[in-house]
Amino acid sequence: AQKVTQAQTEISVVEKEDVTLDCVYETRDTTYYLFWYKQPPSGELVFLIRRNSFDEQNEISGRYSWNFQKSTSSFNFTITASQVVDSAVYFCALSEAMNRDDKIIFGKGTRLHILP
């Protein structure tokens, strides 16, 4: 069965600090995709990244970076030098590629507050 756990319900950090959002997943498939989405206070979801299970290279995009570790079934997201605009709810998600069901399973989300 698929499952995504975001153990951190809410995090507050002061601006310019680095912050890591944890995501742990469960899947029986060897081929799967992992995602992060951002939902700012405006409510509109923003797709941040898609990573397939065969690519364990860490990815960096500006101040954002993602650490994918198959050994611990984790796909953590780090924001470096956080800014107030990073305040949002962040969702991690999983989709099993080999499963004939086209589904995306979401974690409960982590609410991030960046304090000025």
Next chain:
Amino acid sequence: GAGVSQSPSNKVTEKGKDVELRCDPISGHTALYWYRQSLGQGLEFLIYFQGNSAPDKSGLPSDRFSAERTGGSVSTLTIQRTQQEDSAVYLCASSLGLGFPDTQYFGPGTRLTVL
């Protein structure tokens, strides 16, 4: 338009009535997705269209929910005999359709309130 649009933005209905939610994807996007976000259930994936076809409808919460897409463009999500637990924000997204799921662009959502 440039982005995904959804209508109506807000819908208040009485329990037992049918509602229809509409999604206009980005032009040229062949894939379309429906999601639901509620306080109790979090973010849920409902259904995915590649063109006019939805390979898997098992994500729909009950048989009162149906979705269709015609002409590979506009999609409607219909909820029959609405219940209070259907109250949620219904989100639509579209993507180029380069594999399930590729980079999605989301609409602003329809907030449904069932009284």
